[in-house]
Amino acid sequence: MALTDTIHTQAPPTLKAIIGGLIAVAAIAVPFLLDGFQVFQATQVLVLAIAIMGLNLLTGFSGQFSLGHGAFFAAGAYVTAFFLTDGSFPYVGAVLIGGVVCFILGLAFGFPALKLDGIYLALATFSLAVAMPQILKLSILTEWTGGVGGLVLMKPEAPQGIPLDADQWLYFVVLAFAAVLYCLVTGLISGRTGRAFLAVKDNPLAAEAMGIRVTNVKVLAFGYSAMITGVAGGLSALVTAYVAPDSFTLFLSVNILVGLVVGGVGFIPGAIIGAIFVHFMPTAADSVYQGLQGVIYGIVLIAIMLLAPKGIGGLFRR
Amino acid sequence: MEFFFSQVLSGIASGTIYACLALAVVMIYQAIHHLNFAQGELAVFSTYLAWQMLEAGLPYWIVLLLVVLLSFGLGWFLQMVVMRPFQNAPMLSNIVVFIALFTIFNSLTGFIWGHDIKTFPSPFGFGPLVENLGISRHQAAMMAISAIILTILWAFFRFTRIGLAMRGAVSNPVSSGLVGVNVMAITALGWGMASAIGAVSGLLVAPVVFLEPNMMLSILIYAFAGAVVGGLTSPGGAVLGGFIVGIVESLVSTYVPVIGAELKLPIALTLIIVVLLFQPAGLFGRRDIQRV
Numbered sequence: 001m002a003l004t005d006t007i008h009t010q011a012p013p014t015l016k017a018i019i020g021g022l023i024a025v026a027a028i029a030v031p032f033l034l035d036g037f038q039v040f041q042a043t044q045v046l047v048l049a050i051a052i053m054g055l056n057l058l059t060g061f062s063g064q065f066s067l068g069h070g071a072f073f074a075a076g077a078y079v080t081a082f083f084l085t086d087g088s089f090p091y092v093g094a095v096l097i098g099g100v101v102c103f104i105l106g107l108a109f110g111f112p113a114l115k116l117d118g119i120y121l122a123l124a125t126f127s128l129a130v131a132m133p134q135i136l137k138l139s140i141l142t143e144w145t146g147g148v149g150g151l152v153l154m155k156p157e158a159p160q161g162i163p164l165d166a167d168q169w170l171y172f173v174v175l176a177f178a179a180v181l182y183c184l185v186t187g188l189i190s191g192r193t194g195r196a197f198l199a200v201k202d203n204p205l206a207a208e209a210m211g212i213r214v215t216n217v218k219v220l221a222f223g224y225s226a227m228i229t230g231v232a233g234g235l236s237a238l239v240t241a242y243v244a245p246d247s248f249t250l251f252l253s254v255n256i257l258v259g260l261v262v263g264g265v266g267f268i269p270g271a272i273i274g275a276i277f278v279h280f281m282p283t284a285a286d287s288v289y290q291g292l293q294g295v296i297y298g299i300v301l302i303a304i305m306l307l308a309p310k311g312i313g314g315l316f317r318r
Numbered sequence: 319m320e321f322f323f324s325q326v327l328s329g330i331a332s333g334t335i336y337a338c339l340a341l342a343v344v345m346i347y348q349a350i351h352h353l354n355f356a357q358g359e360l361a362v363f364s365t366y367l368a369w370q371m372l373e374a375g376l377p378y379w380i381v382l383l384l385v386v387l388l389s390f391g392l393g394w395f396l397q398m399v400v401m402r403p404f405q406n407a408p409m410l411s412n413i414v415v416f417i418a419l420f421t422i423f424n425s426l427t428g429f430i431w432g433h434d435i436k437t438f439p440s441p442f443g444f445g446p447l448v449e450n451l452g453i454s455r456h457q458a459a460m461m462a463i464s465a466i467i468l469t470i471l472w473a474f475f476r477f478t479r480i481g482l483a484m485r486g487a488v489s490n491p492v493s494s495g496l497v498g499v500n501v502m503a504i505t506a507l508g509w510g511m512a513s514a515i516g517a518v519s520g521l522l523v524a525p526v527v528f529l530e531p532n533m534m535l536s537i538l539i540y541a542f543a544g545a546v547v548g549g550l551t552s553p554g555g556a557v558l559g560g561f562i563v564g565i566v567e568s569l570v571s572t573y574v575p576v577i578g579a580e581l582k583l584p585i586a587l588t589l590i591i592v593v594l595l596f597q598p599a600g601l602f603g604r605r606d607i608q609r610v
Contacts, residue, residue, distance in 0.1 A: 059410070075574055112595050118409060119353055119550075120598065123542055124591055126355065130539050131587040138584070177605070250535075254417055261414045294425020298418035303412050305418075 027175055038169045040239070041279070046174045047236045049275035050181055052259040053268060059188055060266030062221030063201030064113065068125030070253030072102045072133045072226040074243075078136070079244040082144055091238055092154045095177070098234035099227045101216070106226025110219035114272030131255035136245035140285040150244030153237060160290030168289040174235050183230055185268060197221055229256070260305055264313025273312050325572050326565055327453060333564020335526060338519030339534070340548070340556040341467060342512050343398050347550045348475075351488055352399075352412050353542070356419035357516055360532030361493020364389040364517035365533075366431050368439060378441045382521060386514045391543040393513030397506040405505075413471045428531040438524035459523045464557055467515060484508060491498050536583060540567070542587040547593050549581035549603020559600065563589060 029038045055069050077096035113121055136145050145151070158169035188194050198205035200217045208214050237243050255278040263274025263296035285296035289301075308315050334344040339358065346354045354360075359374040368385040372378065400419070404412055442459040487504045495501050520534070527533055540563050548559025566584050593600065 010473070025567045065410070112591055114527060115598060119351075120546070122593055123353060123546060124594060127539050127542060127590050130535070133581040134583045258417060261410055265410060286458055291429045292425060294421035295429070298420075298425070300421035301418035301421075302400065302415055304332060305414055309411055311409060
């Protein structure tokens with residue numbers, strides 16, 4: 001059984017440019033229109049969108065699968081936090097180092113993942129997600145992870161001379177990361193590597209016959225995907241100024257996956273739709289009926305899968 | 319050496335818990351070729367139903383029977399109403415629906431019965447089975463009941479027409495449909511049976527670990543590990559795998575100093591990955607071979 005359906009559509013270029021421009025203007029206007037807490041929430045949505053984009057690269061384009069991307073998110077967050085505990089290291093550098101570490105971790109996990117397909121990969125990554133908080137609490141790692149208490153870091157302030165408060169500044173930092181990563185990802189998938197990813201996803205045998213090294217491509221996809229999600233994790237550490245094992249439970253991984261599927265697998269801008277869904281849906285469900293949050297969330301999720309099997313993003317791409 | 323054996327025995331004791339749920343996991347894998355991530359939550363829901371009936375004063379064995387029947391009905395209903403539209407959907411959609419079911423039942427259980435820990439009775443008692451052997455009567459009963467379920471399942475798949483139909487419906491739904499198997503009903507039957515087995519495992523586990531809405535989450539990981547170790551296609555292997563996981567867990571947490579008693583989940587993870595790497599179909603599983 002196929003993991004996902006592949007969607008191929010191209011929006012007309014002018015329409016694309018107009019929509020892209022509108023989104024860019026809206027994204028820049030957001031921190032000036034909303035109050036402090038809402039800006040903070042918008043930043044978190046962006047962080048989640050980056051993580052979802054990372055998973056999309058893996059699932060939507062190379063046809064692999066992960067229920068445990070929260071683990072890479074956590075790794076990125078911890079590496080970043082580790083460098084920033086004393087406040088002297090440049091924070092952008094710390095986030096990038098987090099990304100690099102996750103790239104290596106992703107390659108390392110990608111190799112065993114090669115041998116697994118479908119259900120077994122789901123299982124291995126699912127248990128990775130469940131085990132992650134406990135791995136972070138392991139006593140041998142306490143020196144670096146701070147154990148149960150986690151790590152506190154300094155929230156970066158806007159540089160001198162820029163009239164923005166810390167929340168607004170962080171929003172723009174995250175937005176810049178999101179924009180750069182978006183361009184990198186779209187560039188990657190429209191080029192040679194991306195075509196190789198898609199070929200491997202749609203028909204590994206044929207891809208191999210065409211001279212694509214399926215093994216390398218799959219492992220590389222895992223690496224890139226983990227790197228992007230790791231950068232998102234690092235940014236989340238900046239945003240919340242605190243990392244602790246229990247922020248990286250199974251539900252983080254589930255949120256990333258649900259965001260991906262809701263936004264549309266293989267549709268990169270869908271990440272933002274998915275991020276908005278997973279960030280606001282629980283609160284919205286709670287306001288519908290206090291206490292039955294999970295039930296409403298689940299029912300909405302099933303309804304989306306039923307009515308829009310290719311995700312909300314898929315609805316625009318018929 | 320005596321200490322070692324007592325650790326092995328304690329591993330076997332917790333292994334029974336994993337074996338029970340692993341059996342349910344394998345059962346549903348046999349019926350639908352998916353791993354049901356909501357399996358544990360369904361079992362917890364059934365256990366709470368049983369708790370409610372026991373509170374109302376019904377005798378244990380009647381409650382057991384009622385809960386098994388109700389869970390069977392619930393599983394059937396889920397397949398017929400919720401899962402049915404997704405039978406040809408890509409795997410990812412199925413997994414998302416399982417996640418949805420997970421949150422639905424987790425939240426529903428917490429909403430109806432609250433999040434505080436409840437004690438659950440055992441009809442077998444907790445006294446030692448034999449003097450100086452580290453196994454309580456309840457644990458012995460768990461093993462016995464797992465063995466009985468296993469035997470029934472084996473006989474079901476081996477000797478009955480429905481069992482054969484179920485095996486056929488999984489390995490080739492289209493051809494099975496053509497020779498007159500009602501694939502949908504058979505799949506629903508598989509769901510029902512898996513839920514019923516899950517309910518039994520919930521009822522057996524609850525006296526040991528206490529009843530609360532998240533009771534099954536970590537147990538489910540061990541059950542998955544057990545099912546993988548034994549092979550997803552082999553009910554007997556799953557039970558044995560559950561025991562192996564229990565023993566490994568007990569020994570590692572005793573003899574490897576880094577891993578404290580509280581931090582045992584990474585062991586299950588390592589087991590899953592190592593077994594999948596070296597024996598992808600599990601120790602007793604069949605490897606599916608597909609013609610290109």
